[in-house]
Amino acid sequence: MRAHQLFIITFAVVLLSIIHLVQSMSVVIGPKTADCYFEKLTEGEKLTVSYQVGEGGNLDIDFWIHDPTDAIVVSTTRTSSNTHSLQANMDGKYRYCFGNEFSGHSKKVGFNLHENIQKIHDNIKEHTDPLEREIAELAESIFAIKAQQEYIVVRERQHRDTAESTNARVKWWSIGQLVLLSFVCLWQVYYLKRFFEVKRAV
Template sequence: MKMSCFFGILTFITCVHFSFGLYFHIAETERKCFIEEVPDETTVIVNYKVELYDPKSGGFMPSSPGIGMHVEVRDSDDKIILSRVYSSEGRISFTSHTPGEHVICMYSNSTAWFSGSQLRVHLDIQVGEHAIDYANVAQKEKLTELQLRIRQLLDQVEQITKEQNYQRYREERFRQTSESTNSRVLWWSIAQTVVLLCMGFWQMRHLKSFFEAKKLV
C-alpha cells in the first residue's frame, strides 16, 4: 500500500501537462487552426465532437450524421501529414517525425448541410504519454497496479527526455538565428561605413576640382 502511494505521489510530481480540452464555435465557411509544439517521434491524439446550434432552444444539440469535419495537420516544415474528412465525432491520431510546431486545422466538410447555422466543436488534444490508454494496456498485457505505475513512470521519463531534446533543438535554432542576425547586422554596418567613406572621398575630390576650376586654391 505504501509502495503504491509512493508511486502515485511520484507520478503526480513528475507528471507534465501535455493535453488540453476546449470548445469553439465555427461558421460554415470558417477555418480554425491550433498550433501545438511537439517533440519528434511523439504520438498526438485529437478527440473532437461537433454540436449543431438549435435556434428553437437557443442551445446546441448533437449534429446530424451528414455533418463532418475536414481535419488537416501540417508539421514544422509545412508538409501535410494528415488530411481527410471525418464524421461529426471522432478520434484522430498521428505521430510527429520532426520536432517543432504542428498546425491542426478544422473546418466543415460542406457549406449547405446546416444552412448557415453555427457549430460548436469540443476539442481535446493529448500529447505524449497522455495519449496512451493505460487501462487498455494493463488489460492486454495483464499488468498489476505496481507494474502499470512503473510503465507510466518509464513513459513519462521518455517523454521528459524528448521534451529536453526538443528544448535543446529550439535553443540551437535560436542560437543559429541570433548568429545569422548578428552577422547580417555586422555586414550591413560595414557596407554602410564603406558607402559613407566612398561618398566622403568623392565629395572631397569634387570640391577640390571645383576649387581648382574657380582658381581658389
C-alpha cells in the same frame, strides 16, 4: 504498509504528470471558415486529438494535421467525431485544423488534446518498474475513456434537444388542430343557423 504507500505515491505522480498534458476545449467554427491550432513537438513526441461536433448543421466537420513542412499528414472529411494520433518525426510546429468551408451553418466542436504521452511512456519504460508502466498505461486508457464519455454526453444532449423540440412541435401542432377544429365547429353552427333562418323567412 510501506509498499502500499509507495504504490499510491507512484500512481499519483504518474497520473498528475499526464493530467497536466491534457487540454479540453470547445470552439464555435463559423460557416465557410476553418480554425487552426498548433503545438510544438520534438521528434518522438506523440500528439493525440479527439473531437466531437456538438451542434450545427449535420454535425460534421473536416479535420487535418500539418507537419512543420506544411504537408498534410492526417486528413478526414465530414466526420462527427474521431480520434487521431501523430508521432512527430521532426521538431517543429504541428498545426491541426477544423474546417467548416463546406457548410453554411456554424458548428460547435469540443476537442481534447493529449500531448507528449508517448514520450512519458518511453521515459517510464526506461526508468521505472513494471508496476509504474502499468499505471501509466492505465492512465492513458482513462483519458481515452474520458474522451468517449464526453462524446456520449454531447450525443445525449443532442438527442435530448431533438426530443424536446419534437415534443414542442407536437404540442403546438395539437393546439393548432384544436383551434382549427373549434373554428370549423363555430362556422358550421353559424352556417346552419343562417340556413334555417332563411328557410323560415321563405
